[in-house]
Amino acid sequence: MFGFYRVAAAVPKVRVTDVSFNIEHIIDLWKIAAKNQSAVILFPELSVSSYSCADLFYQETLHSAVDVGLSKLLDESIHLDTVAIVGAPLWHKNRLYNCAVVIQKGQILGVVPKIFVPEHKEYYEKRWFSSGKDVKNEMIEVAGQSVPFGVDLLFKRNSELIFGIEVCEDLWSVVPPSSYQALAGATLLFNLSASDEIVGKSDYRKSLVSSQSARCMAAYVYASCGVGESTTDVVFGGDAMIAENGSLLEQGERFLDESQIIFADVDLARLKMMRISESSFSDGECREFRIVNLSDVPQIVQLNRFIDPHPFVPSDKKVRTKRCKEIFSIQAAALAKRLEHIGSEVCVIGISGGLDSTLALLATYKTYEILKKDPKDIVCVTMPGFGTTGRTFENARRLCEGLGVTLKTVDITNACLDHFKVIGHDPNEHTIVYENVQARERTQILMDLANKLNGIVIGTGDLSESALGWSTYNGDHMSMYAINVGIPKTLIRYLVEWAADTHPDISEVLQDILATPVSPELLPSQDDDTISQKTEEVVGPYELHDFFLYHMIKSGATPKKILFLAKVAFKQKYDDETIKKWLKLFLWRFFSQQFKRSCMPDGPKVGTIALSPRGDWRMPSDAVVSEWIKELERVE
Template sequence: MGRKLCVSVCSLNQWSLDFQGNYVRILDSIRQAKLFQSQYRSGPELEICGYSCDDYFYESDTYLHSWQVLTRLLLETTTNNIICDIGMPVIHRNLAYNCRVIILNGKILFIRPKQVLCDEGNYKERRWFSPWTKDRQIEEYQLPRFVQEHIKQQTCPIGDAILQTNDTQIGFESADELLSPKSCHVNLYLDGCELISNSSSKHFRLRKTLIDDINKATEKCGGVYLLSNMRGCDGDRLYFDGITVISSNGQLIQHGSQFSLQECEVRSAIIDLEDIRSYRLSKRSYQSQGTNSDAYPRIRVEFSLSAQHDVFIPVSPPMEWKSVTKEEEIALGPACWLWDYLRRSQANGFFLALSGGVDSTSVACIVFSMCYLVFMEIERQGTNQSNDVLRDLRRIVNDINYRPRSPQELCSKLLVTCFMQHSNNNSELSKTHATNLSSEIGSGL
């Protein structure tokens, strides 16, 4: 029949300027997507170089090394027979853009620059990048010479366009373009897009996810929305929560973990294009507004996302998002950030002066929360040879055979606490509180 297809979204724990490590994790995510028989893989924003490179985006080496990593991916047989959406920075006409590079079978199909840059709160993207302001226009991009030599391709389109395969049409948004007043996805859906892929680096904010916004977008117009997201601290003071989302016709059909220590998490879903088309036929507002929409340029590719014989392939059912409490968010978000920074900084643990007051007690509890997450992830992965968390922990404690038996035992290895005995603000009661807490979490005093 050719109407059911499998798509994958990824959450990757990338690190700024760790080009080799980022390459390995990207390649691993593509392998996992292909294990699900997926024909389309979307990755996080700026996944090749890392999101938080800051003023290293002024350095030409950052762009050079990004192209070198992309060239390695293009030459890998793993990337064959699957459309891969890769996030990286690109210089075009001496302007720096935050881009998505779409590749297939060793060729670059299309480069899509970000149109709406994040410039409020913790974000300063306009400091390093220019927005693509040429709505519904594409230009010719001259590939770097060494890329041309390796993949035998001189140019590719760059700009604002739709990718058209043999069986469907795919549009693109990046990060907060979903939330902007003039969101791209509305015009893309009205011009016939059935899938929209969003590459994001959304940091953790208390009681805030994009799931409701994405469900509303697909409910309003019909279609599928894919959100891939960064995970971890990326070397900065923010924690990217790693939530990936696949929504279809207003319903959540797949999502990733919010607080996880996995370096590479891939979530896949099977969708039925006929469900999208039937949904849109029943939306009369879509029908009337779609006839007046301006057309996007099409990047045509001879490739099909759907299988030819797919009658008996079951589609992914709707599911519910089970959010944790705000207290759990406060405990888990900073704990994930601490683990990332501990293992990447090559440190051996933390030192904390316990006063028995609220501030130091809160910090100690967050460190213990980190130990609990690490212990549970090691137990979940078991004796798996690719147990990344256990390998990192053994390096931190300098014991190749170590395996924790409880979170408290692990906390005794990673947290050293002391009581400030001679401070005028300390009393016997505060010392009792500090002693009881250190005993509970296993840190010692």
């Protein structure tokens, strides 16, 4: 399933020191996890005995019951492929340790002791337990089995499914043990916990789990003991969470009087690739760990996870609003620095009445506000040609008028006709020559005008166009500063929409620009003066291409996996063959158009995906796409 594995975090009903009761509920939840194709299920700290036994941890009767209980877990799990991680107090060399016990198919695979044993405020664990910080390369006798014991254990099924374990307070330490586990290759981290509830603590707990999953570029599964624990002095709420690379995928409900289990499908293949491409992961300290091999684990047959069809666009409106404001700030700060550095007062923008040039103008306008410059020094040039419609021309005029910038109109028709004569091209042949002559004529006008005004040309092309090479080389491909180059088409729409909400004086024209089909307007318009050349009819929907780009660059996903994810994300909108068709075109264009990206102008990086040849993306212009296409065509 392309590196996806289902994991579970369980909070069973518990009675203090009633091991038989606790084991029954652990078994019930374990079997539920197995039926749901979970690879691993996590239980809370000391879940076999209960956490709040206090000085009863000194009683041999309790430990005998724990041994019997673990033996029963082994008997009940002989036919279970799902790995279980349970908490138990275990003796070793006349010391008692707070341990995580890993079980699969009737075998204890290993035991990991807690390192940071708290002794502050309401916690008195050092009264009973020793720290496992020095326990390495040892074996322990548990339920009649001699198994690996220590803080130097990782559990592995394959290069993607490798997990490490820490216990409660370990996560709260300055450098959690899971950090070293991740650096040694663990993509999946588990925490058996007993975290009591006080006002505000749950939020901090959630931030710890999320941030550790992000810092380690891992999936992090957390389970804390529930309300059945003793309430002599504190209350346990039974918190359960599953996070992946900073995002909380699932969280249980606290204070339930019944057992609960949560599931999430984590993308371990993605995490593995991101560690290679997006961090200083390889420079971290790599400690020695013993590897314990797992047997086959259940494979999910159907993905139970939301795949965002618009990964560049936050789905939450409040987050999206914050993101839009931040992006405009990034663009404005970038352009302000460039203008101050070269001492230019004038920005020249080719304004078409389309989304990209609109965003470039809005960002430039914000820059001038910050620098307290006169917006009249923003010189917008509308250059009607063979395909310009009245709608886009009028929208360009209204937008410039509303912002109070300078607007010039330069009709390029005659200049293009003259050029056709020079190169011997029939203007009735609407080929790529017909289109590109117009694009290059417009760029020439902008460049020459910028020279005349001692200004710079602001590029309008975006990240999606750069990925597809959907620009005319040395035409709209070129500028003196490419302010939109880090922003994908799907996000640009929301940026303009946000601007419409925050600029009521130009809201109406921005809304009409948003409603206008994306087009370069290089082919003659229809008889009713409407756009005849619609970009998405030629290259495919930008929402698909942005989706393909995100997963290909972010995690190095294969065409087969990208196709699978797209089918899940867009199942209500596009059929499988349509998605496959546009993915094939995306791959072909992405490879064949690298030469344009290799000489793209400066421009600010905005998100995690960028294609600057000086920054994020270095690719030979003559790389061959055949292996990617062959894999895609093998998909039935």
